[in-house]
Amino acid sequence: MATDVHRPVSPEAVPASETSQATPSTQATQAVHVAGLTRAFDGRAVIDRLDLDVRPGEFVALLGRSGCGKSTLLRILAGLDRDIEGTVLVPRRKAVAFQAPRLMPWKKVWRNVLLGLPGKPGRAVAEQALKEVGLDHRTDAWPKTLSGGEAQRASLARALVREPDLLLLDEPFGALDALTRIKAQRLVGELWQRRGCAVLLVTHDVEEAVLLADRVLVMDDGVIAHEQRIDLDRPRDITDPRFAELRAGLLERLGVDTAAEAA
Amino acid sequence: MSISHAPPGSSEPDISDIPDGALVKATAATPSPPDLEPLLPASSRRTRIPRWLRRTTGPVLLLILWQLLSATGVLTADVLASPGRITQVAGDLIADGSLSSAMATSLTRVAAGLALGTLVGTGLALVSGLFRIGEDLVDAPVQMLRTVPFVGLIPLFIIWFGIGEAPKVAIITLGVTFPLYLNVYAGIRGVDSQLIEAGESLGLSRWGLVRHVVLPGALPGALTGLRYSLGIAWLALVFAEQVNADSGIGFLMVQARDFLRTDVIVVCLIVYAFLGLLADFIVRSLERLLLQWRPTFTGR
Numbered sequence: 038m039a040t041d042v043h044r045p046v047s048p049e050a051v052p053a054s055e056t057s058q059a060t061p062s063t064q065a066t067q068a069v070h071v072a073g074l075t076r077a078f079d080g081r082a083v084i085d086r087l088d089l090d091v092r093p094g095e096f097v098a099l100l101g102r103s104g105c106g107k108s109t110l111l112r113i114l115a116g117l118d119r120d121i122e123g124t125v126l127v128p129r130r131k132a133v134a135f136q137a138p139r140l141m142p143w144k145k146v147w148r149n150v151l152l153g154l155p156g157k158p159g160r161a162v163a164e165q166a167l168k169e170v171g172l173d174h175r176t177d178a179w180p181k182t183l184s185g186g187e188a189q190r191a192s193l194a195r196a197l198v199r200e201p202d203l204l205l206l207d208e209p210f211g212a213l214d215a216l217t218r219i220k221a222q223r224l225v226g227e228l229w230q231r232r233g234c235a236v237l238l239v240t241h242d243v244e245e246a247v248l249l250a251d252r253v254l255v256m257d258d259g260v261i262a263h264e265q266r267i268d269l270d271r272p273r274d275i276t277d278p279r280f281a282e283l284r285a286g287l288l289e290r291l292g293v294d295t296a297a298e299a300a
Numbered sequence: 301m302s303i304s305h306a307p308p309g310s311s312e313p314d315i316s317d318i319p320d321g322a323l324v325k326a327t328a329a330t331p332s333p334p335d336l337e338p339l340l341p342a343s344s345r346r347t348r349i350p351r352w353l354r355r356t357t358g359p360v361l362l363l364i365l366w367q368l369l370s371a372t373g374v375l376t377a378d379v380l381a382s383p384g385r386i387t388q389v390a391g392d393l394i395a396d397g398s399l400s401s402a403m404a405t406s407l408t409r410v411a412a413g414l415a416l417g418t419l420v421g422t423g424l425a426l427v428s429g430l431f432r433i434g435e436d437l438v439d440a441p442v443q444m445l446r447t448v449p450f451v452g453l454i455p456l457f458i459i460w461f462g463i464g465e466a467p468k469v470a471i472i473t474l475g476v477t478f479p480l481y482l483n484v485y486a487g488i489r490g491v492d493s494q495l496i497e498a499g500e501s502l503g504l505s506r507w508g509l510v511r512h513v514v515l516p517g518a519l520p521g522a523l524t525g526l527r528y529s530l531g532i533a534w535l536a537l538v539f540a541e542q543v544n545a546d547s548g549i550g551f552l553m554v555q556a557r558d559f560l561r562t563d564v565i566v567v568c569l570i571v572y573a574f575l576g577l578l579a580d581f582i583v584r585s586l587e588r589l590l591l592q593w594r595p596t597f598t599g600r
Contacts, residue, residue, distance in 0.1 A: 134493070143516040179595075199503075
C-alpha cells in the first residue's frame, strides 16, 4: 500500500486519512511527490503551487537565491512546517542535516546519534554510523569539543543511522571552511552511493550542486523555474569543460553574469 | 637574497639584470633592523610566592590587626571580642554541644525550606514554561507575588502558622521559590529553538523533547537559580530565627545579644558564613557534575 511507504505531510486542517485516500498508486514509485504546494507567510506566497518529484535513489540539488523559499521547501518535506496547502508525499523514514549541526550539547556524540531512534538501540549502532563518517574516534566526546567539520559529520551520522529513504540536506557545508567542505562533499557523495537513498540538497553553491547531483533544480518565485540534468560521469572533475559549461549555465539562470566573472 | 643592490650613492643604478618586480625593493634603502624585545613565557613572569599564600595574606593581616586592637584596649570586648577570645568561645560551644545542636536545628530548617521551595518553584516553572496555558495562569500571579518582600510576611506567617517550625520553614520556602521559578522558567524558554526543531526532525515525541532537549537545556539556568536560592535561604533563616525561636543559631545569637556576648555573636556569624560557603561548594560541585558538557571560561 502506498501509505505504508509514503506518509503525507498533511496540512493541519485536513485529517491525514483524507489526503492518503487521494493518493494515486502510481506515485509510490517516487521518493518525493509534491503537487500544487503553497506556503504563504502573512499572505505572501513563498512557495506558490510548486510541483516536484524525486525518484528513489536520486540525488537532487535545489539552488536558488537567498529567500527564494528553498529552505522552506526543505522544512516542509522534513515535516517541520505544516501550514501548507497541496499534496506532499514523503517517505516515512527521512532524515535532515541542517546547516548548523544542531547536536544536543548535553549529550555525548554517540548519544546524539541515537537520539530519537525507536526502541533502545545499543552504542554499537552509533559507533557503526560514526565509523561510516570517519568519526569513530570521537564517539565519547562532548559536541562542543568537536571542530566544525567533525560536528557536521556527527550530524550526518545522526541522519544516516535512521536509514532514511530520503535524506534532506540544508546547506550542510555552508559553515565549513573550504578544505573541510571539499572533504565533506566527497563524503556525502560516497555515502549516497553506498546507501542509495534519495537526497535533496539545498545549497547556494552551484559548483557543489553540479558536483554531486543527478538533477539540479533552480527555484525562483516560489516554483521550480529551471531543471538541469547532470549526466557527467562520477567521480566528477571540476576542471572538465562540460562541468564549467553546466556551471556557467546555472549561474546565468541564477542571474549571475558569468561574462563579467571570466573577464 | 640573490638581488644585488646598487650602492646608495650611485648616480646610475645597476638594474639591467633585475626583473621589474624587484625594482622598488632594490632602489629602497636597506631598512635598519628593528629593536627586538624578548617575549617571556608567562610562567617565568610569575612571582615565587604561591597563589594560596598571597590569597591568605590579606585576611591574616586583618586578623592580626584586630587582635592588636583588642589587646591594646582600643576595641573593647562589649563592642567586639578579640579573635583569641572568639576561638576560645567557639571551642567551648562545640565542647558542650550547644553549637552542634543549634547547627543541626538550623540546617534542618534550611533543608526543609529549600526542599519545599525547590519543589514549588521548579514545579510552577515547569507548568508555565512547558505549557502555554500554564504560562497564562501561573506567570502573572507569580510575577506579582515576587515583588512582595518575603521578609515582610513574617508577621502574617506567625498569625497563620503560630511560632513553631512552620513559619520559619515557610519563610525560607517563600524566599527560595521565586529565584528558582524565574531562572528555571527563563531556562526553559531560552532553550535554542533550533535544537527543538532538530529534536522534532529526529522523531522525538513531545515528552521526548522535554526530556532530551528542554530540561537539559534549562539546567544551567536552574542551577543558577539554585545558587541564588541558597543565598536567600540563609538570609531567610537569619530573619526567621531572630524573630522568635527557642533553638537554632539565630536563637543562640539573640540570647548572646541579651547578655552582650559579642564573642558568641561572632561565632554564630562565622558559622553562618561557613554554612553558606559549604552550600555554595555543593552547588558548584553539582554544576561541575551536571554541566560537564559545557566548556567554560575559567579565567586567566
